[in-house]
Every structure is written in structure tokens, then in C-alpha cells.
Amino acid sequence: EAGVAQSPRYKIIEKRQSVAFWCNPISGHATLYWYQQILGQGPKLLIQFQNNGVVDDSQLPKDRFSAERLKGVDSTLKIQPAKLEDSAVYLCASSLGPYRGNTEAFFGQGTRLTVV
Amino acid sequence: DQQVKQNSPSLSVQEGRISILNCDYTNSMFDYFLWYKKYPAEGPTFLISISSIKDKNEDGRFTVFLNKSAKHLSLHIVPSQPGDSAVYFCAASANFNKFYFGSGTKLNVKP
Numbered sequence: 001e002a003g004v005a006q007s008p009r010y011k012i013i014e015k016r017q018s019v020a021f022w023c024n025p026i027s028g029h030a031t032l033y034w035y036q037q038i039l040g041q042g043p044k045l046l047i048q049f050q051n052n053g054v055v056d057d058s059q060l061p062k063d064r065f066s067a068e069r070l071k072g073v074d075s076t077l078k079i080q081p082a083k084l085e086d087s088a089v090y091l092c093a094s095s096l097g098p099y100r101g102n103t104e105a106f107f108g109q110g111t112r113l114t115v116v
Numbered sequence: 117d118q119q120v121k122q123n124s125p126s127l128s129v130q131e132g133r134i135s136i137l138n139c140d141y142t143n144s145m146f147d148y149f150l151w152y153k154k155y156p157a158e159g160p161t162f163l164i165s166i167s168s169i170k171d172k173n174e175d176g177r178f179t180v181f182l183n184k185s186a187k188h189l190s191l192h193i194v195p196s197q198p199g200d201s202a203v204y205f206c207a208a209s210a211n212f213n214k215f216y217f218g219s220g221t222k223l224n225v226k227p
Binding site for chain 1: 120122148150152157158159160161162165205207209212213214215217218219220
């Protein structure tokens with residue numbers, strides 16, 4: 001079974017530039033998550049999709065971050081414009097569904113973003 | 117507002133001995149807890165979970181204990197092996213909604 005695929009693995013941009021991350025979840029997984037992990041901290045949920053609908057985006061800085069999940073499969077996360085404090089690892093994860101017995105989330109390797 | 121805390125950033129244990137990783141939470145509504153393991157340059161991988169209706173769950177060398185009154189859970193690894201060296205995150209949720217992660221504990225198992 002293929003895992004969660006993310007690209008790129010690394011990205012360095014200057015502040016005020018734009019950047020986009022891509023995620024392909026495990027086939028058949030209805031729920032997709034984007035997490036931000038700042039160095040020394042645990043992952044923080046940015047947005048959760050159930051199929052192509054948004055379940056939770058309460059911690060997504062909507063003035064600069066956007067995400068979409070077209071056709072309920074792949075997803076992209078965009079930052080425009082980037083700030084220095086956006087430097088972090090962006091993790092995508094997927095799970096069968098947010099219900100008992102199927103909540104285990106499988107994570108991709110992440111994209112390490114450095115904003116200079 | 118950190119609802120899940122792992123107060124020990126690192127832990128060093130001799131191979132063959134027990135590793136105990138601790139996690140505290142503040143939200144009494146949390147009813148489902150997970151432990152993830154993370155190697156460098158990889159995403160976290162699921163290790164073990166526990167529901168609030170239990171106080172213990174075992175899977176091979178890994179056991180998670182939940183003390184609801186103290187809002188505390190711990191992960192025991194017995195015996196510890198060098199391959200267990202990684203960062204361990206605990207996570208908690210209420211009714212399978214958003215999961216809140218702790219900041220992680222880096223475990224080093226010395227040969």
C-alpha cells in the first residue's frame with residue numbers, strides 16, 4: 001500500500017513570496033489533514049477535510065493560507081505571502097475517516113519550509 | 117494554550133531497561149489518546165492508542181496507561197531497544213474531533 005505522498009521535500013523562499021505544497025493521500029482515505037510543525041513543538045492542525053469538504057480550519061491563518069482538496073483526493077496548501085514565522089515542517093496526513101476504529105492517521109514525510 | 121503537554125524534552129535509557137514517557141492533558145473532554153513515533157526526516161507513525169473507557173492497552177513491548185483523574189497518560193516500552201530511539205508524540209481528542217499534539221519527547225536508547 002502506497003503511503004501519503006508530499007512534495008516538495010524542501011523549499012526555501014524569501015518573505016513575501018508565495019509557496020504551494022502538494023499532498024496525495026492513501027487511496028480510499030476520506031479524511032485529509034494539514035499540520036504545521038514548528039521546530040521544538042508538536043504538530044498543529046491547520047485544516048481537516050472530509051472528502052472535499054472542510055471539517056475544521058479554525059487554526060488556519062486565512063489571510064495568507066489557503067487549502068483545497070479537489071475531487072476529494074489530492075490537496076494543495078498555499079501560503080501567500082509568506083512570513084518568517086511560517087518556517088516549519090508542513091505535514092499532510094490521511095485516515096479512513098474520523099470515526100471510532102478508523103481514526104489512525106498516516107503521515108507523509110513532510111515539506112520543510114524555510115522563509116528567509 | 118497547550119492542552120497536551122510532554123514536559124520531558126528528552127529521555128536516555130539503557131538497552132533492555134524500561135522507557136517511560138509521560139504526557140499530561142488539561143481538557144477533561146478528551147476521550148481518545150494516541151502515541152506516535154517519529155524518526156528524523158520522516159513523518160510520525162502511529163504506535164498505540166487508548167480510549168478513555170480503558171486504563172491500559174498493550175501491544176507487544178508497548179503499553180499505554182491512562183489515569184483519567186490525574187489527566188495523565190504514559191507509554192512504557194519494555195525492553196527498550198536501540199531502534200526505539202526516536203521522538204514520541206502523544207495526541208488527544210474529544211469525540212474524535214481535532215487531535216492536539218504534545219511537543220514530543222526524544223528517546224535515546226543506548227546500546
